[in-house]
Amino acid sequence: MISHRTSLRVLALAAAATALSACGGGDKPATETAETTTPAAEAPAVDVAAPAAEAPAVETVAFASLTGDAANGEKVFGQCRACHVTDPGVNRVGPSLHGVIGRTAGSIEGFKYSPANKNSGLVWSEEQLFTYLEAPQKTIPGTYMAFAGLKKPQDRADVIAYLKTQA
Known part of the structure; x- marks a missing residue:
């Protein structure tokens, strides 16, 4: 048995x-x-000479080619509100983003930034924010910001347009 x-x-x-x-x-x-x-079942024939399917090209969009919509940016900013506000002098898990455009990264007095952010030397221009908001960890490796990023270029442009109104 x-x-x-x-x-x-x-x-x-x-x-x-x-x-x-x-x-x-x-x-x-x-x-x-x-x-x-x-006997083994016959497997379908595979053409080993055929080229592999190519991955779809990643769309690269320049910030300058977009027009931001501040009203939509305020809605998209809702994803950021868990950690950030635009009130002056009010920090949460993340620093206040009031007047962020033109400010040096890691420069709000009293806020505990990551060494990577504090020592990055970045100035938050609109173009720099556009890049950072796509993939914060890629732009500043070691940043404490755990947000995965805004993948849609238009969403990033809209958030930047909204942040410009908060200065």
Whole structure:
């Protein structure tokens, strides 16, 4: 009598043999046990000379080519409100973004910035914010800002237009 554990081993070996034969592991049948032999199912032909499908091109949009909409930017800024406000002198988890455009990164007195942010030397121009808001960790590796970023260029331009009204 074959135990349950032995049956599982036989099935596992059969699956492994099938996988190996599908990968060109030999010319033996796909599944083979001591008791039975079953011919492998034919796999569909693969044209190894065909070029691999190319990944879609990433759209690069320059900030200067966009017109920001401050009203929509205020809505998009809702994602930022968990950590930031635009009230002057009010810091939360993140620093106040009141008057951020033109300010040096890491410069609000008394706010605990990451060393990466404080020592970045960046000045928050509209173009720099546009880049930063796409991928904060990529722009300033080591920043404490855990936000993944705003992937849509128009959303970033709109948030910047809104922040310009908050100075």
